[in-house]
Amino acid sequence: MSPAELNTANDTGGLLEHLFRHQSGRVVAHLARVLGPSRLDLAEESMQEAMLRALQVWPYQGVPDNAAGWLFRVAHNAAIDAIRRGRFLEQNTGALVAELTRATANGSGDDPDFERQLRDDELRMIFMSCHPAIARDSRVALSLKTVGGFSVREIARAFLADDAAIAQRLVRAKRQIRERELTLDMPHGADLEQRLDSALETIYFIFNEGYSAHEGEDLIRQDLCFEALRLGRLLAGSSIATPRVQALVAVMALQAARLPARIDEAGDLILLEDQDRARWDQGLIAMGFHYFDVSMRGDQVSEYHAQAAIAATHARAESLTTVDWPVILELYDQLLAISGASPIVALNRAVAVAKVHGPAEGLAAIAELSGNPQLRDYYLLLAVRGHLLLELERREEAAACLRAALECRCCEPERRFLRRKLAQCAAAPSSRGSVPGLAGRAPH
Amino acid sequence: MPQYMLALYDDPSRWPKLSPEEMQKSIEKYMAWGKRPYVVQGKRLAGDNGRVLKGANGKPRATDGPYSETKEVLGGIYLIEAKDYDEAVERTLDHPHLDHGTIELRQLYS
Numbered sequence: 327m328s329p330a331e332l333n334t335a336n337d338t339g340g341l342l343e344h345l346f347r348h349q350s351g352r353v354v355a356h357l358a359r360v361l362g363p364s365r366l367d368l369a370e371e372s373m374q375e376a377m378l379r380a381l382q383v384w385p386y387q388g389v390p391d392n393a394a395g396w397l398f399r400v401a402h403n404a405a406i407d408a409i410r411r412g413r414f415l416e417q418n419t420g421a422l423v424a425e426l427t428r429a430t431a432n433g434s435g436d437d438p439d440f441e442r443q444l445r446d447d448e449l450r451m452i453f454m455s456c457h458p459a460i461a462r463d464s465r466v467a468l469s470l471k472t473v474g475g476f477s478v479r480e481i482a483r484a485f486l487a488d489d490a491a492i493a494q495r496l497v498r499a500k501r502q503i504r505e506r507e508l509t510l511d512m513p514h515g516a517d518l519e520q521r522l523d524s525a526l527e528t529i530y531f532i533f534n535e536g537y538s539a540h541e542g543e544d545l546i547r548q549d550l551c552f553e554a555l556r557l558g559r560l561l562a563g564s565s566i567a568t569p570r571v572q573a574l575v576a577v578m579a580l581q582a583a584r585l586p587a588r589i590d591e592a593g594d595l596i597l598l599e600d601q602d603r604a605r606w607d608q609g610l611i612a613m614g615f616h617y618f619d620v621s622m623r624g625d626q627v628s629e630y631h632a633q634a635a636i637a638a639t640h641a642r643a644e645s646l647t648t649v650d651w652p653v654i655l656e657l658y659d660q661l662l663a664i665s666g667a668s669p670i671v672a673l674n675r676a677v678a679v680a681k682v683h684g685p686a687e688g689l690a691a692i693a694e695l696s697g698n699p700q701l702r703d704y705y706l707l708l709a710v711r712g713h714l715l716l717e718l719e720r721r722e723e724a725a726a727c728l729r730a731a732l733e734c735r736c737c738e739p740e741r742r743f744l745r746r747k748l749a750q751c752a753a754a755p756s757s758r759g760s761v762p763g764l765a766g767r768a769p770h
Numbered sequence: 771m772p773q774y775m776l777a778l779y780d781d782p783s784r785w786p787k788l789s790p791e792e793m794q795k796s797i798e799k800y801m802a803w804g805k806r807p808y809v810v811q812g813k814r815l816a817g818d819n820g821r822v823l824k825g826a827n828g829k830p831r832a833t834d835g836p837y838s839e840t841k842e843v844l845g846g847i848y849l850i851e852a853k854d855y856d857e858a859v860e861r862t863l864d865h866p867h868l869d870h871g872t873i874e875l876r877q878l879y880s
Contacts, residue, residue, distance in 0.1 A: 341798060346790035378785050381793045385800030386812035386846040477789030549791075 350475035355451035376401035570628035572621035579614035580637035632661035705734035799866035
C-alpha cells in the first residue's frame with residue numbers, strides 16, 4: 327500500500343477528532359477542582375503524563391476500548407502518585423487521594439451524573455480563566471491552554487505571537503490566580519452576570535481572532551473558531567445560560583458555516599457576496615438557527631442577538647440578489663444602539679446603507695467615520711470607500727483610495743484583493759463587483 | 771513468508787514538546803501503519819532499562835540493564851512479513867517513526 331492510499335484510508339485508529347485536546351481540557355479542569363486552582367500546574371502535568379504514556383504505548387499495542395476513560399484514569403493515577411511522593415506538605419493528602427481514587431472509579435464509565443460533574447468542572451474552569459482580575463490577553467491564553475487543550479506553541483501560532491510572549495501571559499495568569507486566591511466556585515448574582523459577560527467576550531474574541539483573514543489561512547486559526555464554538559455551546563448547555571449565550575453561539579455557528587467558502591484554491595479571499603453558497607456548511611447553519619430560535623425566548627436583546635440576526639439574514643438568502651439589505655441595515659442600527667458606537671460596526675452599517683440607498687449615501691455614512699482615530703490606517707475603511715467611489719465612476723479618487731489602502735497593514739490575500747480592485751479602476755466601466763467590509767470579518 | 775523485526779529507537783526528550791493535538795496525530799499515523807496487512811504484531815517495551823544476565827564462571831548473574839549513553843532508546847518492536855530485505859525495507863521506509871527516530875531491521879531465522 328502506498329502512503330497516498332494509506333492517507334485516503336482515513337484510518338485514525340478509532341480516535342475521535344481532537345480527543346486529546348478536549349479530554350485534556352476536561353481532565354485538567356476536573357483535577358484543578360479537586361486539587362485546587364493553585365495547583366493548576368500539577369493538574370496539567372498529570373494530564374501530560376497520561377498523554378505521553380498513550381503516545382508511547384498505543385502505537386504498538388493499539389488504542390484501548392475507552393480511550394477517553396483511559397486518559398482520565400492514568401492522569402488521576404499520576405496525580406495520586408505526585409501527592410503521595412509528597413509534592414506538597416499538607417494535612418489533606420489523604421482526603422485528596424481518596425477523592426481522586428473515587429473519581430478514577432467513576433471516570434471510566436458512562437455515569438450520566440459524573441458526566442454532568444465533568445461538564446460543570448469545565449464550566450468552572452472557563453469562569454475562573456475569564457475572571458476580570460486576569461488581564462484579557464492572559465484570559466484568552468489561559469482558556470485556550472486549560473479548557474481548550476492548546477499548547478503554548480499552538481496559541482502563539484494562532485495569534486501570530488512568539489512562544490515566550492504566550493508563556494509569559496500564562497505565568498502571569500497563574501500568578502494572579504494564586505495572589506488573588508481565585509477559586510473555581512461558581513459566582514452568584516451580579517458577579518455571575520459580570521463573569522458571564524467576561525466569558526462571552528473572551529469566547530467571541532477567540533472566535534474573531536480565528537475568523538479574521540490571515541496569511542496562509544493556517545488551520546490552527548479555524549481550530550480557534552471551533553474551539554470558541556465548543557466553549558460557547560458548553561455555556562449554552564448549562565443551567566446558567568441566558569438568551570445572550572444562545573445568541574452568541576448562533577452568531578459563531580452561522581459565521582463559521584461560511585469558512586469553507588471563504589478562500590479559493592489560490593488562497594485568495596472570497597467576499598461574502600461572491601461566495602459559493604453551496605459550500606456553506608449546512609449543519610452549522612442549522613445549528614445557528616436552532617440557537618437563534620432559543621435565544622429569542624425571553625425579552626433580552628444583546629449585541630449578540632443583533633449580530634446573530636444579521637448573520638441569519640445572510641444565511642437565509644438563497645442567493646446574493648435575495649439578501650434582505652433593508653433588514654440588515656435596520657439590524658445594524660439596532661446593533662449600534664446596543665453596543666455603542668463601535669466604528670467597525672458603523673463601517674459595516676455604511677456598506678448596508680450603500681446597498682439600500684445607493685453608493686452616494688454609503689459614502690456619506692463613511693465620511694462621518696473617517697475622522698475616527700480607531701479607523702485611521704484601517705485598510706477596510708479605505709477599501710470600502712474606494713469601492714463606492716468606483717461604483718460612482720469617480721475612478722481617480724477610487725484609485726487613490728485603494729492605493730492608500732495598500733499602504734495600510736493588511737495580509738497578502740487582502741493585498742491581492744485590493745490590487746484586483748485597483749485594476750478595475752483602470753479597466754472598462756460598469757464592472758459592478760461586491761462591496762468589501764462584509765468579507766466575513768465579524769464586526770467587533 | 772519470512773518475518774522481519776523492526777526495532778524502533780526514539781529520543782524521549784522530544785515528546786513533552788508535543789501538544790495534545792500533535793500527540794494524537796502522531797499516534798494516529800503509527801496506528802494507520804500498524805493496520806497494514808503485512809504487520810504481524812507490535813509490542814511496546816516498558817520504560818525501564820531491563821536486566822542483563824551473564825554467565826560468569828558458571829554462576830549466572832543479573833545486573834541492571836545498560837544505561838544508554840545515546841539519546842535514542844529502544845522503544846518498541848514490530849514484526850512484519852516480507853519476501854526479502856528489499857521488500858522489508860520498502861515496507862518500512864514510510865513508517866512515521868522515521869520522521870524523527872531510527873528503525874533497525876532484522877530478519878528472523880525461519
